[in-house]
Amino acid sequence: MKSKNKFLAGMAHTHDAELFAAMCKALGHPARVMIIHYLKKIDRCLCGDIVELLPLAQSTVSQHLKCLKDAGFIKGEVEGPKTCYCLDESMLEKFILMVDALNKSPQI
Amino acid sequence: MKSKNKFLAGMAHTHDAELFAAMCKALGHPARVMIIHYLKKIDRCLCGDIVELLPLAQSTVSQHLKCLKDAGFIKGEVEGPKTCYCLDESMLEKFILMVDALNKSPQI
DNA sequence: ACCATTAATCGTGAAATTACGATAAGCGAC
DNA sequence: GTCGCTTATCGTAATTTCACGATTAATGGT
Numbered sequence: 001m002k003s004k005n006k007f008l009a010g011m012a013h014t015h016d017a018e019l020f021a022a023m024c025k026a027l028g029h030p031a032r033v034m035i036i037h038y039l040k041k042i043d044r045c046l047c048g049d050i051v052e053l054l055p056l057a058q059s060t061v062s063q064h065l066k067c068l069k070d071a072g073f074i075k076g077e078v079e080g081p082k083t084c085y086c087l088d089e090s091m092l093e094k095f096i097l098m099v100d101a102l103n104k105s106p107q108i
Numbered sequence: 109m110k111s112k113n114k115f116l117a118g119m120a121h122t123h124d125a126e127l128f129a130a131m132c133k134a135l136g137h138p139a140r141v142m143i144i145h146y147l148k149k150i151d152r153c154l155c156g157d158i159v160e161l162l163p164l165a166q167s168t169v170s171q172h173l174k175c176l177k178d179a180g181f182i183k184g185e186v187e188g189p190k191t192c193y194c195l196d197e198s199m200l201e202k203f204i205l206m207v208d209a210l211n212k213s214p215q216i
Numbered sequence: 217a218c219c220a221t222t223a224a225t226c227g228t229g230a231a232a233t234t235a236c237g238a239t240a241a242g243c244g245a246c
Numbered sequence: 247g248t249c250g251c252t253t254a255t256c257g258t259a260a261t262t263t264c265a266c267g268a269t270t271a272a273t274g275g276t
Contacts, residue, residue: 017141025136029234033125033132036210047253060235062254067233081243081252092211099207102144103200137264155223168265170224175263189222189273 020098026071027095031056031064036073036087044086128206134179135203139164139172144181144195152194 027033031054038053039045047065051058065085068074072091076083135141139162146161147153155173159166173193176182180199184191 013145014138014142017145018138021136021138021141024132024141028129028133028136030122030126030129031234033129033210034122037121037125040210048251056234057236058253059237059255063234066254078242078253081241081250083253096207096211099204102141102148103204139264156221164264165266166223167225167267171264174224186223186272189220189271191223 016098016101020102023071023073023095023098026067026073029064029067031061032068035064035068036092039074039085039087044084046082046084048082124206124209128210131179131181131203131206134175134181137172137175139169140176143172143176144200147182147193147195152192154190154192156190 027036034054035050038050042049047058047062050065051061054061056064065074065076069076069085072088073095074085075088076085078084135144142162143158146158150157155166155170158173159169162169164172173182173184177184180196181203182193183196184193186192
């Protein structure tokens with residue numbers, strides 16, 4: 001990053017842009033999109049279910065799940081040795097709102 | 109990629125997932141989100157305008173523009189030594205449709 | 217023809233992402 | 247307690263991304 005402090009004058013929403021970019025980044029891999037899709041359909045599932053579904057190693061799937069969890073798209077609750085994952089619908093809604101805002105942004 | 113050919117049985121939309129992930133990836137950087145925002149507000153602009161706006165070198169901005177162009181979000185028409193960039197609104201709409209589909213996906 | 221302006225591309229280095237296997241950690245069942 | 251199952255984390259390698267400066271290419275003006 002080079003400094004040039006007229007940075008974004010009149011644009012104002014650096015923070016929002018970063019937030020939105022972070023969300024998009026989390027969804028920027030096919031495996032993670034599949035996981036979201038799957039959770040939308042199945043409601044809740046275990047890591048192992050996704051390992052069955054995708055042609056990826058367990059450790060890789062776990063990494064993708066962590067990525068989605070860090071971004072807030074999914075929640076995981078530990079149940080004994082298992083972890084049960086489900087969508088955080090509010091995050092998905094937030095994402096949709098930001099997409100809409102992006103599309104209608106001239107005035108905002 | 110490991111092969112395990114029950115891959116996505118019943119999920120069907122590998123291609124869609126890849127497409128959507130590619131779109132998200134293109135929007136997965138704050139600078140590129142800012143560019144989209146800016147173009148939404150300004151309608152058309154030159155590469156140099158964005159260089160003014162963002163704390164990034166000209167070559168870096170050019171790279172981000174290429175990324176957005178490759179993903180289909182913006183178009184650039186050469187006008188002499190300049191290149192005039194504008195949004196491809198249809199792509200944005202397509203993106204929004206896919207986001208909505210993601211949100212309503214159980215049946216699709 | 218030459219110069220200034222604008223943008224794309226090249227080459228490069230640093231950092232992040234993606235994938236894997238191996239290992240550790242947690243808990244239930246026996 | 248030990249074994250088996252499930253998942254997270256570690257270590258690592260290959261690839262991709264991101265940023266930069268330098269160079270090249272294209273065009274308009276003088």
